[in-house]
Structure formats: structure tokens, C-alpha cells
Amino acid sequence: MKIKNIKEKIIIFIMLLVATGMYRLLKIPCIVLHITGIECLGCGMTRALLSALRFDFVSAFEYHRMFWSLPIIGLYVLFDGKLFKNRVLNYAVIILIGAGFILNWAMNLFG
DSSP states (O other), X not given: OOHHHHHHHHHHHHHHHHHHHHHHHHTXXXXXXXXXXXXXXXXXXXXXXXXXXXXXXXXXXXXXTTXXXXXXXXXXXXXXXXXXXXXXXXXXXXXXXXXXXXXXXXHHHHO
């Protein structure tokens, strides 16, 4: 991985953190929820992440059951989707995480 590539990813990550902070400070609601009245796949993730950072994992799990997948997703982005040497394993983990997000969304929508 090239140094320039890592720097770009770090800059993008910092920009996402700043955007999330502004979102929280300005109390902007989820756009999907605001428009449709239905929670999106990521609804609750910011609150879950903030709870996890305070080591309140019970609350984090209640806000979004897939909060634990964020570090894995971050590693996939950092390493260009090649976290494991086995390509099938890389795809399998991403598919399982995606299925987890969909299952979490369905449980919130219908449960």
C-alpha cells in the first residue's frame, strides 16, 4: 500500500469524523428517516458508536446490533478490501456484515 493512499484514507476518515460531529452538534436527523419515516440501515450507528466508546456495550448493542463491525469495515477500507489472503474469505466476511445490517434493519422495522 502506498503512503499517499494511506494519507488520503486518513484524511477521508477525519473528514467523516468531523461531519459526524457536526451532525450530532446540529442535531440533524437521518435524512432517510426524515423523508420516508422508515429508519435506514445505519440508523442508530452514531449513538451505538458513542456508547461503545464509553464502554457501554449494552446500550451500543441496543442502538445498533452491528456496531462491532465498524472496526472490521475500517480495516477493509484501509487495506483496499484485502484483509485476508483468501479472496473468498474477504467476500464472505463482507457479505456476512452486509447481511447483519439488513437483518438488524428488518428486526427494527418489524420488531
